[in-house]
Amino acid sequence: MPELPEVETVRDGLQRWVAGRTVADVEVRHPRAVRRHLAGGADLAARLRGRRVEAASRRGKYLWLPLDGGDAALVAHLGMSGQLLVQPPDAPDEKHLHVRVRFADGGRELRFVDQRTFGGLALDTLLPAADRPEQRLPATIAHIGRDPLDPHVDDLAVIARIRRKDTEIKRVLLDQTLFSGIGNIYADESLWRARLHGARRARTLSRAVLTGLLGQVREVLTEALHAGGTSFDALYVNVNGDSGYFDRSLNVYGQEGRPCPRCGAAIRRISFMNRSSFFCPVCQRAPRGARLG
Secondary structure, three states, X not given: OOOHHHHHHHHHHHHHHOOOOEEEEEEXXXXXXXXXXXXXXXXXXXXXXXXXXXXXXXXXXXXXXEEOOOOEEEEEEOOOOEEEEEEOXXXXXXXXXXXXXXXXXXXXXXXXXXXXXXXXXXXXXXXXXXXXXXXXXXXXXXXXXXXOOOOXXXXXXXXXXXXXXXXXXXXXXXXXXXXXXXXXXXXXXXXXXXXXXXXXXXXXXXXXXXXXXXXXXXXXXXXXXXXXXXXXXXXXXXXXXXXXXXXXXXXXXXOOOOEOOOOOOEOEEEEEOOEEEEEOOOOOOOOOOOOOO
């Protein structure tokens, strides 16, 4: 699933190619792609027609396009394989094209393509953020925490919340209500850099250790963002169809059996929260009693 760097890369492309343009028409070709818009595809199209896209915004793994008037936004979640592509009107339709947005200027159109149909689009109401009323968020994502690269994140408050949790630190990093945008790839990479095993209990970690971990999280996400994200296959691409290349810089994720870049020990893979988790058994010592695999 695309994580913060991949989604931010898409957001940047939407800001460049879509912001400031007025919607002429919307074609919904697959009802599942708009299942979160309960009134259906025809209603979504009617309510978007004639509206101007003001900007492209993101929180965690969610994207939204605020519309003129400040009352609503088109919200997008890419799911496992969703793509928001900006294509010339005469470009051939993609095999899994589910929604097409045409603009009044007749230029490049916005297409939502999704092979597995786990992602989707919906129109949502914009509400003032609880902690910053001047910032407006779609109602359905108001519970999502700020991401680590958000300049308004309160590190001390986040660390205090982490230290109250009697659960594995990796599970905490994946909790989107605490910090949004961190998924399996970047959690593993951050924990490796911080020399922490994902099974360490959050409440046992000192403020200094957690401060260091947050620093590593930000470093990993920033590097991945500069690389355009991580692409293991053709399912994640930016709005122009290009893949990211941070997979070339991964130290542990997907590296089972390969030598740790720091100590040379073989990277291990275990099952954690119904997904694969990668770590170095030497650099990231497992806590006593931890279940490995």
